[in-house]
Structures are given as structure tokens and as C-alpha cells.
Amino acid sequence: MQVQEQQKQPSKKFIQDVETRWNSTYYMMERYLEQHDHVTYTLCYLRKTNVCLSNEELVLLQYTINVLEPFEEATKEMSAEKVTSISKIIPMVRGIQGYMNSILSTGPQPINNQHSLARELKRQMEQRFFAMEGSFTLKAATLLDPSFKNREFVTLFSKLKEMANRYLCTLASSVPSERLFSKAGELISHRRSSLKGENINMILFLNKNI
Structure with a gap:
């Protein structure tokens, strides 16, 4: 410093x-x-x-950061509590896969087989998400999300409101619930072991909504 x-x-x-x-x-x-x-x-x-x-190690470090950048952005997006729904999974996964393909095909020539990181990440994504678009819930949520359509989408298709309410509220990850469990663990202690369940629920509700 x-x-x-x-x-x-x-x-x-x-x-x-x-x-x-x-x-x-x-x-x-x-x-x-x-x-x-x-x-x-x-x-x-x-x-x-x-x-x-060394210069070679710096090149490797920069390359690693470039490869991981879309995963970091996706992690932040999917860990949000107020703006993330399951409708973003398909576009986000396909976007990352396209980025990996771009790095492997048109990226700078790596040294010492640096592309092994991008290839492995691409392989893992293909393995984990190969059946992603076969999920009706994922497809329906993506189709119904007006953020991927024109503004006129909702008013032309107002009858889809019920389906949108059903699928767009689905959380994309368990991060919010894990944070809630962590907060509950901080709240309950030996010195506060007499708290009633209803009071704990009320305190947690206020903590997350105020």
C-alpha cells in the first residue's frame, strides 16, 4: 500500500x-x-x-481470467435474490458456450496448451447441460420472460399471464435459501435458545424484507 x-x-x-x-x-x-x-x-x-x-505466467494468468470472466458474471447474476429467475438459465448457458467456442476458435494462440482450461470447461458444460432444452419448465420460463421479447409480448399474449406467474417466479439457484439458513444460524445461539419458532420466522422475514 x-x-x-x-x-x-x-x-x-x-x-x-x-x-x-x-x-x-x-x-x-x-x-x-x-x-x-x-x-x-x-x-x-x-x-x-x-x-x-515470469512473462509466461502473466500471460497464463490473463488468459485464465479471460476464460473465467463469463462464469463470474453468471455467478453474480444467478446469486442475486430479487432479479433472477429460472428463465435466464438457457440464454446464459448458451451464451457461455458460445464464448468458449469463440475462445477456442478465434482466440489468441496460447502457450503451453493453455486452451486445456477452456476445453475442459466446455466439456463439463456439454456434459451437465446437454438435456437442458428438454426441460419443459426451463423452456416455458424462457419463452414467457418478456425481457427476452419485445415490450408488446405481454399485451399480445395477456392470456399467458397465469403461466408466467407460475414459471417466472421459480428461483434459478438455492443461494437465497442458503443465505437464509446462514442468517438463521447466526440468530439462534445458546444465549437466545428460548426464541419461539414464530418469533424466529418473524425476525428473519423482517431481516430479508426491510
């Missing part, structure tokens, strides 16, 4: 990865790449040049 201040740059701390959150590793790599010059300067000043990243 002293080096940042000397060079009149914003002070930014390094980000540590968390084992249970893959995108924390992404943010860690992204922050390091952003602060690479400052890190190199500091290591040289401390005479620890042996731990500086």
Missing part, C-alpha cells in the same frame, strides 16, 4: 481466496494482475525477485 501511495494510486488490498467460493479465486487473480507492477517493484526492492511472475 505504501508503494501505491507513493505512486499516487488508489490503495487496494489483495484479495484472499475462500475455499467454498470459486469466484474469490477469480477476484484474487484479477486483483493481482491489476497490481502486478506494484508487487514486482516491492519484491525487487526487497531483493526477492525469485518469486516474481
Whole structure:
């Protein structure tokens, strides 16, 4: 941070990865790449040049960030609590697959077989989502979502309102419920073990809706 201040740059701390959150590793790599010059300067000043990243390692790091970028965006989108529904799954998955194909076909020539990361991610997505468009719920939710259509979609098809209410409210992930369970675990403790169930429900409701 002293080096940042000397060079009149914003002070930014390094980000540590968390084992249970893959995108924390992404943010860690992204922050390091952003602060690479400052890190190199500091290591040289401390005479620890042996731990500086080589140009080849920097290229690999940048390539990894580029490959993972759409997954990070999808993770943020799917982890939202107020704007994410199941209707976004098909467009999002197809968008990421198209991005992977673009990297593998027209991306810069990698060194030391760097494309293995993109190929493996593409293979995993094909394996996990091969039957995605065979799901009626996914297809119906995507079809009914007016955000993928013109504004006139709803008023031309007002009779589809009942179906839209049924399918568009389906959550795309379990993240909101997991957050609720975590909050409940923080609320209930040995010192508050006499809380009634109805009071716990009320406190959690207020916490998530105020």
C-alpha cells in the first residue's frame, strides 16, 4: 500500500481466496494482475525477485481470467435474490458456450496448451447441460420472460399471464435459501435458545424484507 501511495494510486488490498467460493479465486487473480507492477517493484526492492511472475505466467494468468470472466458474471447474476429467475438459465448457458467456442476458435494462440482450461470447461458444460432444452419448465420460463421479447409480448399474449406467474417466479439457484439458513444460524445461539419458532420466522422475514 505504501508503494501505491507513493505512486499516487488508489490503495487496494489483495484479495484472499475462500475455499467454498470459486469466484474469490477469480477476484484474487484479477486483483493481482491489476497490481502486478506494484508487487514486482516491492519484491525487487526487497531483493526477492525469485518469486516474481515470469512473462509466461502473466500471460497464463490473463488468459485464465479471460476464460473465467463469463462464469463470474453468471455467478453474480444467478446469486442475486430479487432479479433472477429460472428463465435466464438457457440464454446464459448458451451464451457461455458460445464464448468458449469463440475462445477456442478465434482466440489468441496460447502457450503451453493453455486452451486445456477452456476445453475442459466446455466439456463439463456439454456434459451437465446437454438435456437442458428438454426441460419443459426451463423452456416455458424462457419463452414467457418478456425481457427476452419485445415490450408488446405481454399485451399480445395477456392470456399467458397465469403461466408466467407460475414459471417466472421459480428461483434459478438455492443461494437465497442458503443465505437464509446462514442468517438463521447466526440468530439462534445458546444465549437466545428460548426464541419461539414464530418469533424466529418473524425476525428473519423482517431481516430479508426491510
